[in-house]
Amino acid sequence: MNQNLRLPPNWLRFLIIILLVLGVFFRFANLDGKVYSIEEAATSLRISGYTEQEIRQQIFNGKVISLKDLQRYQHLNPEKTLADTIKGLAIEEPQLPPLYYVMLRSWVQWFGDSITGIRSLSAVISLLVFPCLYWLCIELFGLPLVAWIAIALMAVSPFFMLYAQEARLYSLWTVIIPLTSAALLRAIRVKTIFSWVFYSLTLSLAFYTTVLSGLVAIGHGIYVVGTQGIRLSKTLSAYLIASIVGLLTFAPWIYVIVNYFYASYSATEWASLRKIPYVFVIVGFLSNIIRVFFDVPNKLLWQALPNTYQPIDVILGIISLPLFLSILFLVGYSIYFLCLKSPKRVWLFIVSLIAVNSLIFLLPDLFIGGIRAVIPRFQIPNYMCILLAVAYLLAIKISAVSNSFRQQQIGKIIMLALISCGVISCTISSQSNLWWNKYFNIDNIPIARIINQTQSPLVISDSGGSHYINILSLSHVLDPKVKFQLISKIEDLTKIPSISNSFSDLFLLNPSEILRERLEKEQKFKTNLVFDGSKINPWKSDLFLWKLE
Structure with a gap:
């Protein structure tokens, strides 16, 4: 291994420290400033232990009530317990496993259920993505420089910063994805019983975080078969056993989903009923990728709050299109470069996750109709893998492995440009009370x-x-x-x-x-x-x- 790929140079170490400090700051800045969305209000309803049916029965009765009476369903109450939280999820939103809500209810009992108190759990959890992402990069690439660049990009990624400040489960999922992926790669490498047990445990945590983790598990399965072959080797057998055990631990909630299937369908059918032209599906899917690195106010937000933004935001809006196209080209080239230059065991992992998570949403939208593929939070595994591919490209280009000094300088310029885009985007969005995730x-x-x-x-x-x-x-x-x-x-x-x-x-x-x-x-x-x-x-x-x- 080239020494330049082992540790970042001194200038990059200093930059990474600054970016980590900024990343922590952005995640905790103005926590109570953004609008409390309907999804976050639903989160507060769940941890309060009340149900939609109780709200309709108790306050939609024609009587005049105060704001305090209404807010009762957004705060903890001694008459409701953790069991009521789980029961409410089971009968009304079974597509949402209880892990995050159990954690959040316990958190707010200690730190309060104000907007800041509720959102602070997501912010704290989001910090765990840095060690998990580092571990995944080491297991996948074996190159510390890739890991440090990935951490730098993650620290100021405007997309991941937004979900680090939202009272929803997606911050936890952002941590679980690299954790369970790194656990799988380590289990394949060391082949010990403990490593497979740990992978099974992380897979169970992933399932209990969101049912969308099933797509990550499918991507893992494709990767294992693709690297180990279909012959029932010890590695493949161990993987199958660990995956089955992880799935069996989720069996109680699978029963809940099946038993209350209509409630789950009713809560999610909006994504399939909404019809938009397939061209908009593709454009929306691609434009969301840009938000991993660059995200500025759009026309929608200017109309909603015309006095919120400064002239610099208008300038950023004007230059958005060429920046979007440049970043999209960079992402495409990064995946191509990864497949061309890295071993199969590396590129297949990233391509498997991207393919599964993209096609499972894109194909139904294009042929049946819906907006699944343009919902950014559904694509978190994709964005994580895209960030890794870009980090790999930059690490190779700025190291001595590059063919020329000129390529190294171009790599540095691109990396600094991406980081600058992230810092600018995070600076603007962290101080705003509205953003696209409050759509x-x-x-x-x-x-x-x-x-x-x-x-x-x-x-x-x-x-x-x-x-x-x-x-x-x-x-x-x-x-x-x-x-x-x-x-x-x-x-x-x-x-x-x-x-x-x-x-x-x-x-x-x-x-x-x-x-x-x-x-x-x-x-x-x-x-x-x-x-x-x-x-x-x-x-x-x-x-x-x-x-x-």
């Missing part, structure tokens, strides 16, 4: 601004669709003076509850058309649209705010 809640701030500026507001809504989770999300940016009157499904009511006239302002939040019409007809209200979310983002189901007069 479904870009309306919260302008709606809250309208409601909060009134003296004594009452917000009226009904329980159609997923309105309840939108209201829970919105409640985190509303003032305590706001009151709510939440009505059950209008079709089931013969009479709509009377709307009190003791409030200074009456608002209808995303009402069903039936509710709005009946209020106009039966209680003689006039309704004026004061906020139209479709003008901000016409690509999704938006929030609308009406005022009653």
